[in-house]
Amino acid sequence: MTIALTATAHRPSPILLAVTIAVTLFTIVPMVLSVTAGLINNYSVGIRSGFTTRWVVEVWSAYGDTVWRSLLLAACCVAGTLLLGVPAAYALARSRSRWLRLFEELLTLPVAVPGLATALALILVYGQLRGFRGSFAFILAGHLVFTLPFMVRTVGAAFARPELTALEEAARSLGANFRQRFLGILVPAVLPSIAAGSLMVFTLSVGEFNLTWMLHTPLTRTLPVGLADSYASMRLEVGSAYTLLFFAVVLPVLWFLQWIVQILERRHGT
């Protein structure tokens, strides 16, 4: 009796299995469709029309610049959140002032409030500064406030670990100055968290649309902005080829960064 019962315990429920299969199809079919549609001659004729790379070539010449711009923007955003966020995370982890707790709360608001609102606010205040409004820095400013809380929270949690506080106190009592403690002890100790935070910021920035669509100008189009533009105004094959380009360029970059994060985590044994 008991044996029979234990056996059923490990048999997966047929309903759960069916749902999982349905979800897997739902997730994969559109990806396959989009990749295929970007590589065939005529979407309405189907695979019979034969395969071609002409749509990919067309997209590359029309929108190739958006790929580099997005990768550069994401890299700048990571650099910015590192410079601003890592010291701020340290300050927040080492102080228990009520004002700093309030500041920490405020800092996460750009994530809770829809990006459209943040973008509107930026345009209302800085829209008249033509030079800034039309530049790459305008988009970067929006991305920075949106991604900063992710870096600060991730790294701050690592800085707050008790053994790190003890280590820092020990270094201080041995006469290490702040620069030595910060760059020599603290930053190396939280490196996996810094890497994880950077990956998060890069991923968010490279795919950001809500803010960017409002902040961009024809000269500062990013990849997601170009995608929306091609979906609205080009034939289905071109939109698909552009999506294929996103998969082919951005996903390998993200996987590479993820691989680095995993190596760092393994080395630190966390």
Place this chain on the structure above:
Amino acid sequence: MEGDTLSGASGRQALLPSVRPTSSLRGLSDPRRLLLAACLAPAAVVFAAFWLLPMAWLVMLPARKGWETYFAVLTSPRYLQSLTNTLLLSVSVTLATVVVGAAVGLFLARTPFRGRGLLLSLLTLPLSFPGVIVGFFVILLGGRQGLIPWIAEQLGGEGFAFAYGLLGLFLAYLYFSLPRSIATYTAAAGALDMQLEEAARSLGASRLRIALDVWVPALAPTTLACGAIVFATAMGAFGTAFTLASKFEVLPITIYGEFTNYANFALAASLSIALGLLTWLVLFLARRLTGGSDVAGAAGGGV
């Protein structure tokens, strides 16, 4: 958890442990305090200049057109309709995501098979897609030249392009919400205590009873946190709805239209405030109910 660190959403879960101050530095000396202030200053300046100041401006703007502008979302039938649409869509997407995500999470966490890690990475891959791509996916599935209308026609039925209505929006929102909940529930279900379930089963409880009496309570905190994040993301999602150019108008699209087509800045600001407050409130309540774990860093994402 291969695809885990890749994503904004699971990044949000990484935000869960909140930064706790340590007690050892309670009596901070003055130079020490100065040092911490210097560490914080650059971030504070950038945040104040590019978020606090513009947001304060945005919040004040509707007042210039009279105080009633703040309540436009409730007093104008058109905007109220748009808000109702957005709420209806977000609530139904949240319910569906939580139920389906929990089912997939439970299955993946307790059924060992080859390639399980790979499948989980695949299912969480869409977390790194911009919302516009998800909108395009639904056009490929159910647009005028879409796969499903085509199949329906081949089977002798009528090709029904569902991409541009409520169903299309629902499926698109489900597409970008599911990966988050699958990642969350797989982790939560993996940590579930099996003893309770074994006990219930040995006492002869049916599968439905076990699901209702064991799984639902055990996964309730996960459901609350995950549901709030999904809801908030759905409320603010713009790219997907923008790509689908849906007949079913949601609030972010209304705001965008007021701003770009009619240059009605005060109204756009008022609607943005309403949307922002509502989203923040849901996240705030969820955080309170889950006992302080941080879901504030939740909505938005690349959608």
